[in-house]
Amino acid sequence: MRADWQTNYQHTRSNDDDEEFSGDDTQKKWEWSRYYAWRALPSLKAKLALGEDYLNSDIFDGFNYVGGSVSTDDQMLPPNLRGYAPDISGVAHTTAKVTVSQMGRVIYETQVPAGPFRIQDLGDSVSGTLHIRIEEQNGQVQEYDISTASMPYLTRPGQVRYKIMMGRPQEWGHHVEGEFFSGA
Structure with missing residues (x-):
């Protein structure tokens, strides 16, 4: 199991040209872009992810969501079996x-x-x-x-690529919106 988060810490000071800095006008702000935990599922050549994630697709527009997913991971295949x-x-x-x-x-x-x-x-x-x-x-x-020919959607004969997920859509500002959904 692995947990990752991405953060950005901003520390700013306000300083007017005419005044000497007093130290009281300091702003501290933590921003995080997403948090999630994932685990490899070697027998399925897939990974399980829980938390904030981004649905990317070669066919449809992607979007952020909060929930869970199980998706194939070509990196678990030997190099000569990746792609089409x-x-x-x-x-x-x-x-x-x-x-x-x-x-x-x-x-x-x-x-x-x-x-x-x-x-x-x-x-x-x-x-x-x-x-x-x-x-x-x-x-x-x-x-x-x-x-x-090679196209992004093709797989080798006998192989399947999938991403099964469920959760709720999320805006970039980490605000959950919309109803619960699931998709494959």
Whole structure:
């Protein structure tokens, strides 16, 4: 469990040019931008957050709220499984070497056993046309191209991104407004 808060302490003095500063005209002010506690949920590859938070979305406008949320966290995935990348599948008739290249440059290479195979761990920087070459142990070669694209909403096959939250909307000045809500 981790708790965070963000604060700003302002200490100001009033000093007129004609008067000597008396020390009585001092203002002290604490400002805090938000407070919350969160806990990692490794089995769900997600985190639980309670307190003040900001709902951000690739599709909708975001807003502040007070409540709780459970949301996926891509930082809990290995680097080669973050973001979107295409699945590459095929069939090898014997043990084979599969090479994935883009614009003549090899970006992935692996050995696969005979039978169907599926490559799911390409990096997320892959987009455009990929050339797939399957070189069988018996010398037979299969080659084909696949087209890929990357958009912010796409996930890898079999992965789901979510943010489930409930609470009440909040203004920037920490004033709760509106009714209780929940969303996913």
